[in-house]
Amino acid sequence: MAVQVKRSNLQSNKYKYIWNRDSGDGEYTGIQDRIRIDKDEGYEVLYFIETLMNKYGLKTLGDVHKIEDLLHKPALSNVVMRDKLIEVIERRL
Numbered sequence: 001m002a003v004q005v006k007r008s009n010l011q012s013n014k015y016k017y018i019w020n021r022d023s024g025d026g027e028y029t030g031i032q033d034r035i036r037i038d039k040d041e042g043y044e045v046l047y048f049i050e051t052l053m054n055k056y057g058l059k060t061l062g063d064v065h066k067i068e069d070l071l072h073k074p075a076l077s078n079v080v081m082r083d084k085l086i087e088v089i090e091r092r093l
Contacts, residue, residue, distance in 0.1 A: 003053045005046050009064050015072055017042030036080045039071060052086070056093060066093070 019042050037044050049067045070089045079085055
């Protein structure tokens with residue numbers, strides 16, 4: 001059974017998210033949304049976390065927070081390409 005990460009599972013006291021597309025998305029949604037991640041858009045963060053949770057059979061809230069914290073690490077602040085983020089985060093799981 002696939003894990004579903006909910007909005008309430010994110011650390012909203014630690015990270016600020018918006019729940020709709022921000023103005024920076026403009027016309028590049030679709031393909032660009034599949035290859036990039038906007039770390040302040042909650043729905044993109046949820047999808048990113050769910051993908052890794054299901055890929056590795058992770059199930060706990062602690063796992064959600066670990067991935068979320070890795071995603072927001074200062075060293076990754078300028079990394080937006082989904083494949084690069086996955087590569088770096090997978091090494092730390």
